[in-house]
Amino acid sequence: MKKFLIYIAKIVAITILTAFVLDGLYTFIFTHSNNRGKIEKVFNSNAQKYDVVILGSSRANNHFVAQMFEDKGLKTFNYGMSGGHLFEASLMLKLMIERKYEIKNVILEADLNLSNEHQAEGISARFLPYIHNSEVIKDHFSNEADFNELYYIPFYRYIKYDGKIGFREAFFISVDRKTNALDNLGYYPLEKHKNGNMKNNIVNLNPLKHNKYYEEIKELCKANQINFIALMTPICENTKGMNYFDKVKKAYPEIHNYENVVIEDKYFSSCGHMNDAGARVFTAKILNDFFSKN
Template sequence: MKKFGLHLLITLFILFLASLLLDVAYTKVLSTSSSRNKVEHVMHSKNKNYDVVIMGTSRANNHFVTELFEKKGLKAFNYGMSGSHFFETDLMLKKMLDNQFKIKTLLLEADLSVCNENRDEGTTARFMPYMHGDATITEHIKSQEDYFQLYYLPFYRYIKFDNKIGLREVLKVLKNEPTNVLHNKGYYPLLTTKSGKMKNDISTLKPIRNRYLEDVKKLCAQNNIQLILVMTPMCENTKGLDYFEKVNQLYPEIHNFENVVHDDNYFSSCGHLNDAGARMYTQFIIKELKL
């Protein structure tokens, strides 16, 4: 029995040591990468000056054409991230401010994300390699139920988020494999239009007083950033479009531009404009908001 106990302790020690070494190795590789996604781009950027910073989900990433802002003489970048929620947007803004970004106007897409305070696993994963060395990230993650495991268990975060920061991503970083995430100053154009009649159902969504959106508002006020909140278009054949009116009742300061573009020919999918639709919408935004 004693021999079994000794073998068990040795095995556990070896596993712990292996986990610790793998954690250090993965962190070293992934935290040095600076251009494969927008999170690491911000983490490795200092003293940026922008007239307009765009943030939000894919409905920001695909809907705001950075080039059109720049043609108006505005230095801009689209930091919208597909799948993200306000949980990650709030943390991203905190890191921009930590890194001395000077932002005159934050244009934030605030519609479908208003209904939840959950984290997006894929986007949150991008912050994990920096967790132990960054107090802002650590403090932000403390609200999560699995904070203890993420912070204190070696290599747990890389197993948990293997799909985004696992071995495949480590190898891509080591090979210096490029991505197109930062092309077009962060704007990602959707060039196709879905055939047939588009439809969607958002009738189950219920807007809430979102604590992470509230924190973004507070950060902007504290740092003299003009915050412009907007809703972006959805195809006409969507069940539950009154959701946008409910958001407006809760947050009257959010501009409801959901119906600015409504022809299906300008949509790639029911919730995302194609490039032509995005250009039409961006031109409207620039003119309407007098940017």
């Protein structure tokens, strides 16, 4: 029995040691990556200076043509993340400030995601390799139900989110395999699809009266003397429940409503996402309305 217990103890010790070693190895790999994605780009960067930083979900990623801002002399990057929520947008801005970024203007796509305060696990997981290396990441996750497991159990986060930050991703970083996430200054252009879904139903969607992460972004901008521009971006005209945008405007009067600036189907790849042509029409409107004096 004694030998059996010693054997079990050795197995447990080896398992724990292996977890610590793998955790350290994976973390080392991720903290030396800056060409796979937008989160890595910010975390592993030195202080940057931007005239315009764009934040939000895919409706930011696909709708703001960063090069058009650059053509006006405005140093810009589109940090919109497809699938992301305001949880991730807020954390991205916090990380930039932690990295001593100097930002003049933040454009936030704030419309559909005002209806929730959830994290988008597929996106938020990409912050987790740095949870021991950044106080703002640690604090941002501190109220999540699984924080203790993510923070204190070695290698747990890499196992739980293996599809996002597991072996495959660590391997691709190791062999310096790039993605297209950083192309076009972060803007991801979409094509017009013949079979694109041009119907949408947001009848049951309601903006929260006080979205925690939206308010965080607004307060961060105020505290750091950043001009805050919150926008609702276009959606196709066949959407049911368009009064959602009126509800947003009532709850958050400072958010500028641009949902009907581009409406024709020819400018959309799907009902909620404009194609490149639509994005260029929209971006030109934003530049004219907010940056024409630059």
